[in-house]
Amino acid sequence: MSLKQKPSQHRSTTTVSETYVNPEENGGFTDTGPKTVSGSRQLKHVPDFQPFPVDVLPEGIRGYIVSVARSIGCDESFVALPVLTVCAGIIGNARRLRVKRSWFTPPILWTALVGDSGTQKSPPLRAVIKSLKERQQEQIRQHCSEMASFSDELANFKRELKAFENSGEGTRPTQPARPVCRRCLVSDTTIEALVPILQDNPRGVVLHRDELVGWIGGFDKYSKAGKASADVAHWLSIYNGESLIVDRKIGEPRTLFVQSPAVSVCGGIQPGILTRALGDEHRENGLAARLLMAYPPRRAKRWTDDDVPEEQEQAFADIVERLAGLQPDLDRDGNETPVLVFLTDDARSAFIDYYNSTGDEQSGLTGDLAAAWSKLEEVAARLALVFHCIRGVMTDDVDPRKCDLESMAAGIAVAEWFKAETVRIQTLLSESAVEREIRSLAEWVRLRGGTARPSDLVSNRRDTRTVEEAEVMLQSLVSSGLGQWRNVPPGPHGGRPTREFVLLSN
16 A cells, blocks of 8 residues: 555545644644544554764774764764774684683674665765775785786796706705785675685685675575575674585585684665565574664755864774784694683673673563574673774773773673664564555654645655645554644735644654
8 A cells, every 4th residue: 555545545544624723722733634544553663763872982983983974974873883893804813702711702793784775874884994995905916916926936936847857956846835815805795705715814804795685695696496595504603703614516625614704794785675685584594683783763965064084084094904913823733813802800790790681681572682682692792802902902001811891881882772773673674565654754754854744745755746645645644643733824915724744753
């Protein structure tokens, strides 16, 4: 059912009444207008959007997030999530947080900016990823230079080898090792393409997709009958930092292995596409529960002369470089292994309290929320590790091996924000197509200041052609409990009385 269908086309509505009610009566409000006779119901209550707790973040990224959001005109959460993901991804396997003897958590985050087309998802992603792109460009330039030298060395080796084989004298020459291409950023989402990169880059990488549907859709790219491929299981292992083994039917080597894969993911996605892409399968297998999402209310675009100060851009780039400079430990075989970070006593007590309260909350939840809570219990620890590392590269006052209460408190505060946002997003995504249309119209009215007359819809919305259609659309908001009609008396020069829809405040 479309909201703008004429009353005569549906039995559930009556024709528009022309009755004028004195605005002095009922505070100026009236229910006069198209009435929903049957099938109307209140929309689900959607919790208010809570501002992202930027104030708890380390100072080095706090000012950068605020400045980028102001310069773009987007919500601060749309900048904060990519910033956290980039920092987590660049730390990668250099650090692990030891929660207890048998629990080690990696700084791996998967984040999604949820919003309709035109809601400023891409600009903050581009701004934050810029430092990684520049770093990777330098890595690729260096690799090209090394490959040029390698080509000369290889040609020389072949000449020396041929001479050795012909003469049988001297020492057999050693073949030069092919240079490894260092990477910090990827966009190809197939596991077979990703594993060789992770083998060459044991620290890990950041996967950035402007549209995350390409990442999720890639899971069943080679599957049959609509079933997700084994890639999903591999990605779930990556999220936990567990070893990854991929057996190939073709290609050499046949078996690909990564001891500790580390891939942090960030990107944007539209809400309708997100609902379809996740579906029942990715809710059941736990993929959806691992996504940390932000879906702030839509803002009207407004020009701003604000820009990100160069010093703040450079400060964030410096933080990324310093995080990249964190060195892992080496095991007895010379292989890289994460440096373990331990919790201070007060940080551990704070995490235990958070863990227990999250468990109490989860006991009263079911379905998707219960699944999300099962992952959010560790998110606070992952975030605390990221904050600990950021603070550690910014000052000498932080013990590099001890995650303190300040970092843990910040991790818990942001995790609590994700809890509230998860409830809000799941409520919005569970709405039907008609409910989403009603909610979208209400959002349009809110952006106009909270009031709208039928003529406003006709003049400013391409989906509304007549005043009659506009009356029906606005009445759908009244029937859903989102607002009321208010009579507008004739002006000082006479004319017909009119009325306008007034959106109720939350």
